[in-house]
Amino acid sequence: MENLNQQKHPQYIWIILFIVLVLVLVVLYLALSKEKFGGIPVCGDGTIYGECSSDKPYYCQEKILIENALTCGCVDFLENEGNSCVLEENMTSKNIVLKYISSKEEKEINFMAYDEINNYVLDTPRTIDYMGSETPSRADFKLKAINEEIQREMILSLVKKIQNLEPNDKVQQVRIAISIVQNIPYGASDKKQSFVGQEVEYSRYPYEVLYENQGICGEKSLLLSFLLKELGYGVSIFYFAEENHEVVGIKCPLSKSFYGSGYCFVETDRPSIITDSSMVFEGEVKLKSEPEVILISDGLSLPKNMYEYRDAKTLKNIREKNLLGILNFWKFKGLKEKYGLVEVYNLE
Numbered sequence: 001m002e003n004l005n006q007q008k009h010p011q012y013i014w015i016i017l018f019i020v021l022v023l024v025l026v027v028l029y030l031a032l033s034k035e036k037f038g039g040i041p042v043c044g045d046g047t048i049y050g051e052c053s054s055d056k057p058y059y060c061q062e063k064i065l066i067e068n069a070l071t072c073g074c075v076d077f078l079e080n081e082g083n084s085c086v087l088e089e090n091m092t093s094k095n096i097v098l099k100y101i102s103s104k105e106e107k108e109i110n111f112m113a114y115d116e117i118n119n120y121v122l123d124t125p126r127t128i129d130y131m132g133s134e135t136p137s138r139a140d141f142k143l144k145a146i147n148e149e150i151q152r153e154m155i156l157s158l159v160k161k162i163q164n165l166e167p168n169d170k171v172q173q174v175r176i177a178i179s180i181v182q183n184i185p186y187g188a189s190d191k192k193q194s195f196v197g198q199e200v201e202y203s204r205y206p207y208e209v210l211y212e213n214q215g216i217c218g219e220k221s222l223l224l225s226f227l228l229k230e231l232g233y234g235v236s237i238f239y240f241a242e243e244n245h246e247v248v249g250i251k252c253p254l255s256k257s258f259y260g261s262g263y264c265f266v267e268t269d270r271p272s273i274i275t276d277s278s279m280v281f282e283g284e285v286k287l288k289s290e291p292e293v294i295l296i297s298d299g300l301s302l303p304k305n306m307y308e309y310r311d312a313k314t315l316k317n318i319r320e321k322n323l324l325g326i327l328n329f330w331k332f333k334g335l336k337e338k339y340g341l342v343e344v345y346n347l348e
Contacts, residue, residue, distance in 0.1 A: 043065045044063075045065065045232075049063060052068070053065060056074050057072045057080065057084070058160055064164050065163060067083045067085075068083050085153065087114075087117060088116060091114040093113065093114050093115075094115075095110050096110070096111045096112075096113050096213050097109075098210075100179035101338075104337045109158070110161075111157070117150065117211075121151050126193060128141065142294055142296065146222060151205060152230075159227060174250065177224065177228060180227075182220075182272065183270075184209065186220075186269055187215070203219060205219075206222050206223040217245055224268050225296045228250055229299070233250055234263070234298045234299040234300065235263075235296040238263075238294075240287055241291075242289035243285060243288075247268060249261060249264060249293065250263060251263055251300065252302040258275070259293075263293070269281075271341055272341065273311050273312045278315075278316040314331055315335055
């Protein structure tokens with residue numbers, strides 16, 4: 001009996017060795033597969049090199065998104081003019097130079113705007129028809145302004161340029177988009193519009209903000225919401241009724257979010273730091289009320305360890321002139337340069 005058991009042991013050893021070998025081969029295969037497929041070149045919107053983007057007419061060529069209507073086609077309501085998709089032929093264009101801050105340097109990105117598209121958006125009805133007992137909401141009007149189809153197609157070129165600047169870094173794309181909108185000059189429109197039988201201030205749509213290179217808080221927040229949504233992020237708008245102010249919320253870790261909403265505070269009026277809500281506006285105005293959170297889109301979240309969270313805390317301490325603020329006051333100049341901060345968000 002003892003000899004019989006001894007004869008079986010070698011068989012068990014071979015079986016165990018075989019299983020170990022199989023496991024090793026599986027691990028190696030998975031590792032090699034990950035390396036192989038992880039190395040596939042993609043463009044800034046995730047499109048694989050040599051393929052058409054889901055956003056017509058863009059094509060991924062050597063990690064750069066280019067217009068290629070001849071290969072990728074156009075959406076139904078646009079027609080191709082060469083490799084571009086247009087609303088009508090021979091449109092009148094003008095180049096808009098948009099500024100942004102990156103690595104403490106002021107940089108520029110060009111956006112080609114068209115008179116015909118701006119006129120089309122200008123004539124778009126701002127009203128919404130409701131049925132029966134439906135109640136109008138602020139969210140309905142925000143979504144209407146952001147989701148207008150022809151406007152979307154015409155602003156996609158700016159989204160793709162942002163993605164081309166940082167094809168491998170989604171967070172950097174966000175930083176560029178935020179800085180572009182924050183650096184658009186602040187200014188109200190001189191137009192009026194009719195609403196419920198009354199004449200009220202005209203509210204620009206995102207394309208109009210770009211075309212005129214100017215906007216107020218609500219208008220610029222619409223533009224930034226559009227850009228962040230198209231970059232794939234979760235987006236909301238914070239509306240402060242008491243202060244009559246609007247800012248953007250971008251999806252982020254709950255512990256970093258504004259009022260535990262799951263969205264981080266992003267001021268759009270002028271350059272500022274993500275999550276910095278402690279600034280003092282002109283006229284000694286501070287945001288003290290709890291805002292209405294208007295959901296725009298679900299999507300990606302900012303990561304946990306962004307340097308903006310730390311920088312915003314440092315600036316808050318400096319503003320409050322507490323012990324940490326006094327000890328870190330020497331950092332203020334560097335923060336101003338890093339984000340292009342302006343004096344309107346003063347320390348008094």
